[in-house]
Structures are given as C-alpha cells and as structure tokens.
Amino acid sequence: MKHNICPNCKHNDIEEFFVIPNAPVHSLVTIKDYQEAIAIPKKEISLAFCNNCGFIFNSSFDTSLDYYTQGYEDQQGFSPTFVKFITGLSQRFIDKYDIKNKEVIEIGCGKGDFISLISELGNNKGIGIDPAWVPGRSKVNPNVRFIKEFYSEKHGDLQADCIVCRHTLEHIHDTHNFLKIIRKSIKNNDKVVLFFEVPSIVRILEIQAFWDIFYEHSTYMSPGSLARLFRINGFEVLDMYLEYDNQYLFIEAKPVAEMSDKIHPLEESVEELKKLTVEFVNKIKVQLGNWREKLVMFKEQNKKVVIWGGGSKSVGFLTQFNDIGVIEHVVDINPHMNGNYIPGIGKQYVNPDYLSTYKPDVVIVMNSVYMEEIRKMLNEMGVNPEMLGL
Ligand SMILES: [Zn+2]
Known part of the structure; x- marks a missing residue:
C-alpha cells in the first residue's frame, strides 16, 4: 500500500518522480548465511515529492518490517x-x-x-x-x-x-x-x-x-x-x-x-528543489548507462573488480548492477562485517587484507572521502589498482 500523504506536513499534494523496482529491504542487517542473504525480500522504492513542503520520501516504504533488532552493523569509527x-x-x-x-x-x-x-x-x-x-x-x-x-x-x-x-x-x-x-x-x-x-x-x-x-x-x-x-x-x-x-x-x-x-x-x-528533481530524472538514465557500460567492459576484459565500502551505499550500487556479475567482493574496514553476506545481493564482505592476495585490477570506492586513506592501505599491501570513486 502506498503512502499518499506527506510524512512531514501531512498534505496530499505529492507526486512520484523516480522508481527503483527491486531494492533489498535491508542494507545493514547482519547475515551469516548466503541462502538467508539472497532470500531477503526486494521491494519497490518510489521517490515521491511533496509539492507543499518539498519533502522527498519513499511512498512505498513498508513500515511493518523489523529493520533494527536482529543484528545491525552501522559503525563508522574504524576509519x-x-x-x-x-x-x-x-x-x-x-x-x-x-x-x-x-x-x-x-x-x-x-x-x-x-x-x-x-x-x-x-x-x-x-x-x-x-x-x-x-x-x-x-x-x-x-x-x-x-x-x-x-x-x-x-x-x-x-x-x-x-x-x-x-x-x-x-x-x-x-x-x-x-x-x-x-x-x-x-x-x-x-x-x-x-x-x-x-x-x-x-x-x-x-x-x-x-x-x-x-x-x-x-x-x-x-x-x-x-x-x-x-x-x-x-x-x-x-x-x-x-x-x-x-x-x-x-x-x-x-x-x-x-x-x-x-x-x-x-x-x-x-x-x-522541485527543479532539481526534474533535472535528476533527465540525467539519471545517462549516469546509470555510463556505469553499466564501464562494468560490462571490465567483465569482457576479465578484470577483477571489487567494491570498497560496505553498507548501504554498496547495496544501492549493486541493486543496479549485480546482474552483470563482474564484482566478486566487497571490502569493508569494519571487522564486525567480515564474513557477513550482503542482504539481497549475497556477496560476502572481506577484510582489506584479502586484497593483498586477490590483487584487484579495479577498486570502486563507495565514498570518495576515503580515497586517499584507501589508496595508502592498498599501496602498503603492494597493490596498485585502477581506482574509481563515487
Ligand atoms: Zn509535505
């Protein structure tokens, strides 16, 4: 059931402007088993805009799910x-x-x-x-x-x-x-x-x-x-x-x-803000298309590609491109994530150390703020991949 009133101002003048059809409902819940991870339900994200107060929200958000009480890994303090x-x-x-x-x-x-x-x-x-x-x-x-x-x-x-x-x-x-x-x-x-x-x-x-x-x-x-x-x-x-x-x-x-x-x-x-949503809709197809093209090319060239930075950003990224099958591993610096499986995606988190033997050709950094920190860690391992930052 869709929410048809704005959660901020309670007006009903809202309109959807962007849909992601199959998003895993969890990002940070801790899962130790592959089957359990891929069994996580996928639901629609429908971004809606409130014409009264400018609030943007997922009008398909399921408020009945338990998101936080079964193990939730969100600690950022390891960087x-x-x-x-x-x-x-x-x-x-x-x-x-x-x-x-x-x-x-x-x-x-x-x-x-x-x-x-x-x-x-x-x-x-x-x-x-x-x-x-x-x-x-x-x-x-x-x-x-x-x-x-x-x-x-x-x-x-x-x-x-x-x-x-x-x-x-x-x-x-x-x-x-x-x-x-x-x-x-x-x-x-x-x-x-x-x-x-x-x-x-x-x-x-x-x-x-x-x-x-x-x-x-x-x-x-x-x-x-x-x-x-x-x-x-x-x-x-x-x-x-x-x-x-x-x-x-x-x-x-x-x-x-x-x-x-x-x-x-x-x-x-x-x-x-409304103007920004219109521009977003005009440009997002190109952005997604460019990334898909790049990842397909890596696949064709048999390149070893990893994501650095687990959590929600990697779920958001892989929701769009997991079907290509080019990304084998997701690295995270939080030791409590090591060995966990990504909800809905099924990839297993690895420690940064893993890359010293895996030797990736490409590292996609989920948050460019960490680019230098990550480059330094990789160089200390003797690994010098192509690095792309979001
Ligand atoms: Zn509103």
Missing part, C-alpha cells in the same frame, strides 16, 4: 578519516553551545560511539537510546548509559540539555510524529539544544548519486524541507550546514513557544 572528522565536528558543537557538564541524550545512538565521544569531550552525562545497541562496542565511560529500545513517548521523562540524533531521522517514516514526540518531551525548557544529522538529498539529486538511494532510508531531506519540519513542530533553526563533501546535512535548533519565522540562508524553496 581514521571519519574519526578525525567527527571529533572536530563534536568539539566545535560543544564550544558553540557550551555543552559542558551537561546532560545529553542521543536518539539512535548505534553502538554508542558518538554519545561516548561527546560525553568525554565535554565531561557530559550521556544517555544513548537504540534498539541496535550492543554492549562493549564503544569506549567504557561511567557517565554514559544505554537504553536498548526504540525511542518513543515513554522516554519523555528523560530530561536533557541537549538532544542529539544522527543518521536516524531518515530511517523513520513518520518524521512529523517523531519530532512532535521530542518537542513534547522538552515541555517548556527553552534551553535545550537539538543537533540532528541526515544525508542531504540535494547532493544526491545534483550528482545523481543513485547509490545513496536504498530501502532502509524512508525519507530524504534537504535544508529547506528539514527546516520546515522543525518549524512546524515548534523549533527554531539556530544553524544549518553541510559537511563531508556536502553529503551530510546538519541542523541545530531550539524549542520555541510560537512558530518561528526565521529562515536559514541554506534553505532552498520548494520550487528550487
């Missing part, structure tokens, strides 16, 4: 590039709002890396909430505790000076209700600062980054639609910015008693 980025970003945020000796809640804390980091850097007390949390996977800090549950209204009594939510909102279909629950929990404490991070749909549309469209992401936010979501739920936007090669969109906000009319310069209008 030195990422650790440097997240540490710098956290320190800037702490200094900007004086988040020191405060209470911080993180909704969707994953394995707990970020809540541990922000608690350590600012001497804060932290609470991390996530059904996919696993004990022992982040640095032990007596000031941090975890609740292995989905965030809901029942957590409304937890009071905090700062509420953090990174890479979680895009997994939630009913974004309006989610923000409403958070706003309700804050009551009239106007000192609370919110800090949210989501992927930016603007970059996906501008460069036709089809690998960033996958089933686990139900919603796709732009600066404009994200800010509008916060405003209609009783928040004022304090700041917004893009990081990590414009891939990640950040919003900082505070609760207000009356609807804010402050517009941030980064916000685009509904019309501007």
Whole structure:
C-alpha cells in the first residue's frame, strides 16, 4: 500500500518522480548465511515529492518490517578519516553551545560511539537510546548509559540539555510524529539544544548519486524541507550546514513557544528543489548507462573488480548492477562485517587484507572521502589498482 500523504506536513499534494523496482529491504542487517542473504525480500522504492513542503520520501516504504533488532552493523569509527572528522565536528558543537557538564541524550545512538565521544569531550552525562545497541562496542565511560529500545513517548521523562540524533531521522517514516514526540518531551525548557544529522538529498539529486538511494532510508531531506519540519513542530533553526563533501546535512535548533519565522540562508524553496528533481530524472538514465557500460567492459576484459565500502551505499550500487556479475567482493574496514553476506545481493564482505592476495585490477570506492586513506592501505599491501570513486 502506498503512502499518499506527506510524512512531514501531512498534505496530499505529492507526486512520484523516480522508481527503483527491486531494492533489498535491508542494507545493514547482519547475515551469516548466503541462502538467508539472497532470500531477503526486494521491494519497490518510489521517490515521491511533496509539492507543499518539498519533502522527498519513499511512498512505498513498508513500515511493518523489523529493520533494527536482529543484528545491525552501522559503525563508522574504524576509519581514521571519519574519526578525525567527527571529533572536530563534536568539539566545535560543544564550544558553540557550551555543552559542558551537561546532560545529553542521543536518539539512535548505534553502538554508542558518538554519545561516548561527546560525553568525554565535554565531561557530559550521556544517555544513548537504540534498539541496535550492543554492549562493549564503544569506549567504557561511567557517565554514559544505554537504553536498548526504540525511542518513543515513554522516554519523555528523560530530561536533557541537549538532544542529539544522527543518521536516524531518515530511517523513520513518520518524521512529523517523531519530532512532535521530542518537542513534547522538552515541555517548556527553552534551553535545550537539538543537533540532528541526515544525508542531504540535494547532493544526491545534483550528482545523481543513485547509490545513496536504498530501502532502509524512508525519507530524504534537504535544508529547506528539514527546516520546515522543525518549524512546524515548534523549533527554531539556530544553524544549518553541510559537511563531508556536502553529503551530510546538519541542523541545530531550539524549542520555541510560537512558530518561528526565521529562515536559514541554506534553505532552498520548494520550487528550487522541485527543479532539481526534474533535472535528476533527465540525467539519471545517462549516469546509470555510463556505469553499466564501464562494468560490462571490465567483465569482457576479465578484470577483477571489487567494491570498497560496505553498507548501504554498496547495496544501492549493486541493486543496479549485480546482474552483470563482474564484482566478486566487497571490502569493508569494519571487522564486525567480515564474513557477513550482503542482504539481497549475497556477496560476502572481506577484510582489506584479502586484497593483498586477490590483487584487484579495479577498486570502486563507495565514498570518495576515503580515497586517499584507501589508496595508502592498498599501496602498503603492494597493490596498485585502477581506482574509481563515487
Ligand atoms: Zn509535505
């Protein structure tokens, strides 16, 4: 059944603009068995645009599936590039709002890396909430505790000076209700600062980054639609910015008693975003065609091609091209992914070390931000393949 109202603003003036017919419903669920991996259902992703608020979402998203409680591997902290980025970003945020000796809640804390980091850097007390949390996977800090549950209204009594939510909102279909629950929990404490991070749909549309469209992401936010979501739920936007090669969109906000009319310069209008969706539709066929041509050529030349960077981007990429059969392995630096099978695709993750004997001819890097880090690792193994970055 399709969702025919906008999850952000609840209007029904929505239209579909892009469809991926057979996307595996999971990306990061941990699977140890090939048969189990290929048995993961594939469903349609239908990107829809709300003409009222500019929100983009998968109107075919199945809200009845269990995505997060059966083993979920999403830890990014194994890359030195990422650790440097997240540490710098956290320190800037702490200094900007004086988040020191405060209470911080993180909704969707994953394995707990970020809540541990922000608690350590600012001497804060932290609470991390996530059904996919696993004990022992982040640095032990007596000031941090975890609740292995989905965030809901029942957590409304937890009071905090700062509420953090990174890479979680895009997994939630009913974004309006989610923000409403958070706003309700804050009551009239106007000192609370919110800090949210989501992927930016603007970059996906501008460069036709089809690998960033996958089933686990139900919603796709732009600066404009994200800010509008916060405003209609009783928040004022304090700041917004893009990081990590414009891939990640950040919003900082505070609760207000009356609807804010402050517009941030980064916000685009509904019309501007709509124009980007039209351009995306015009260009995406060429982008997919070029990649297919390249991969078929590698196959004909008997080249050994691997993907570097597991997780959702590799699922998004292979959803389009797995039928060609040229990519044999997917490498990931997270040791907890080693040996797991990719949902719906059936490829098994290997450690970077594997490439020292496999000696690939081509490495397709799923996130160009890591290009230099990966090149260095490969060179240290004595491997010097052609490298293509997304
Ligand atoms: Zn809307």
